[in-house]
Amino acid sequence: MTNAVAPLIEQLFLDLHRNPELSNQEFETTKKLRSYLEKANIRILELGAKTGVIAEIGSGKPVLALRADIDALPIDEQSDCQYRSTKQGVMHACGHDLHTCVLMGAAYLLKAKESHLKGTVRLLFQPAEENFSGALHFIEIGALNGVDAILGMHNNPNLSITQMASRAGPFSANVDRIEITIKGVGAHAARPEAGIDPIVIGSQIISAIQTISSRTVSGLDAVVVSITKFLGGNTWNVIPETVEMEGTVRTLTPEIRLKVKQQLKSIVENIALSMGANAELRWFDGPPSIINMAKWVDFCQKIAEQEGYEVIDFQPQLGGEDFAHYLHHLPGAFINLGSQSPYALHHPKFLVNRDMIMPAVNYLAKLAEQGLIELAQHR
Ligand SMILES: [Zn+2]
Ligand SMILES: [Zn+2]
Numbered sequence: 001m002t003n004a005v006a007p008l009i010e011q012l013f014l015d016l017h018r019n020p021e022l023s024n025q026e027f028e029t030t031k032k033l034r035s036y037l038e039k040a041n042i043r044i045l046e047l048g049a050k051t052g053v054i055a056e057i058g059s060g061k062p063v064l065a066l067r068a069d070i071d072a073l074p075i076d077e078q079s080d081c082q083y084r085s086t087k088q089g090v091m092h093a094c095g096h097d098l099h100t101c102v103l104m105g106a107a108y109l110l111k112a113k114e115s116h117l118k119g120t121v122r123l124l125f126q127p128a129e130e131n132f133s134g135a136l137h138f139i140e141i142g143a144l145n146g147v148d149a150i151l152g153m154h155n156n157p158n159l160s161i162t163q164m165a166s167r168a169g170p171f172s173a174n175v176d177r178i179e180i181t182i183k184g185v186g187a188h189a190a191r192p193e194a195g196i197d198p199i200v201i202g203s204q205i206i207s208a209i210q211t212i213s214s215r216t217v218s219g220l221d222a223v224v225v226s227i228t229k230f231l232g233g234n235t236w237n238v239i240p241e242t243v244e245m246e247g248t249v250r251t252l253t254p255e256i257r258l259k260v261k262q263q264l265k266s267i268v269e270n271i272a273l274s275m276g277a278n279a280e281l282r283w284f285d286g287p288p289s290i291i292n293m294a295k296w297v298d299f300c301q302k303i304a305e306q307e308g309y310e311v312i313d314f315q316p317q318l319g320g321e322d323f324a325h326y327l328h329h330l331p332g333a334f335i336n337l338g339s340q341s342p343y344a345l346h347h348p349k350f351l352v353n354r355d356m357i358m359p360a361v362n363y364l365a366k367l368a369e370q371g372l373i374e375l376a377q378h379r
């Protein structure tokens with residue numbers, strides 16, 4: 001069976017890589033996935049997803065979900081592979097084409113043994129991971145209804161194709177966006193005493209923010225606060241009235257997230273106040289951190305070893321991943337498989353090592369099959 005599936009999945013991978021689509025615009029990708037599922041007689045659930053597909057194999061309880069993300073990035077591909085993106089400015093630079101075809105391959109293998117499955121495997125081909133809206137959309141339309149546990153996989157370019165990595169507890173970061181407005185009083189540049197200079201206040205705020213990671217939280221708690229935009233002023237001889245800043249805060253736990261938010265607000269407002277200005281912090285919650293359940297990490301590691309993977313301890317990363325939303329509703333785990341790319345995720349030359357595809361397909365299928373048994377035993 002594996003031999004028959006390999007060329008089909010390879011073809012799907014090349015097709016997806018050549019024809020990437022941005023978040024929430026995965027219309028052609030969705031059509032292709034539906035046709036692959038229909039060809040194999042895999043049941044599609046019509047839940048009204050705008051893009052993306054939800055399907056099922058097997059029947060009855062328990063239900064285990066497997067999730068793959070399907071969207072690409074606004075990046076101009078610069079790799080010289082033969083199957084380079086045909087769309088200028090759009091590229092599968094995060095390997096979601098790989099995740100998609102690995103899940104499809106696993107679906108084909110599972111379909112072939114459908115009558116032996118001890119429950120139902122739900123397949124989530126999720127859109128719009130890169131802008132963090134897809135998981136929320138899927139949850140809203142009921143993709144998790146009846147599901148008992150969920151597993152997800154992302155490729156990791158730093159690992160070899162024979163390596164699997166995961167960890168219990170925090171795996172990715174809380175990814176929050178901030179905006180700060182400082183309102184002072186404009187003045188002639190030669191007479192600063194007549195105004196309140198928001199540029200000087202802004203720079204003091206930026207310096208003080210650096211103390212959050214060094215003085216407010218323990219050295220063992222990961223915190224990053226980055227100001228990535230600082231806008232103020234129009235010319236050389238006028239002190240402006242306002243400064244606008246933007247940036248991001250990355251943390252690993254809900255407790256530290258809240259603590260950093262409070263401290264940041266206090267620094268911004270009080271420094272501005274002490275210098276006679278007003279400042280406002282606006283905080284936009286992004287996806288929370290993935291908190292993996294130890295039991296499911298152990299399970300994924302055990303199956304990985306059986307499948308011949310070397311199991312690696314994973315250091316939590318401060319990147320975001322919207323799979324975290326699923327784990328707020330369900331037990332489960334998120335894992336990495338090595339894709340051995342010389343370039344990082346989101347790099348214009350990022351390219352997965354395709355030799356990882358079929359081992360990953362077999363592994364994912366085994367996770368689903370054994371995961372159902374695991375769930376059935378603990379009901
Ligand atoms: Zn990405
Ligand atoms: Zn990704």
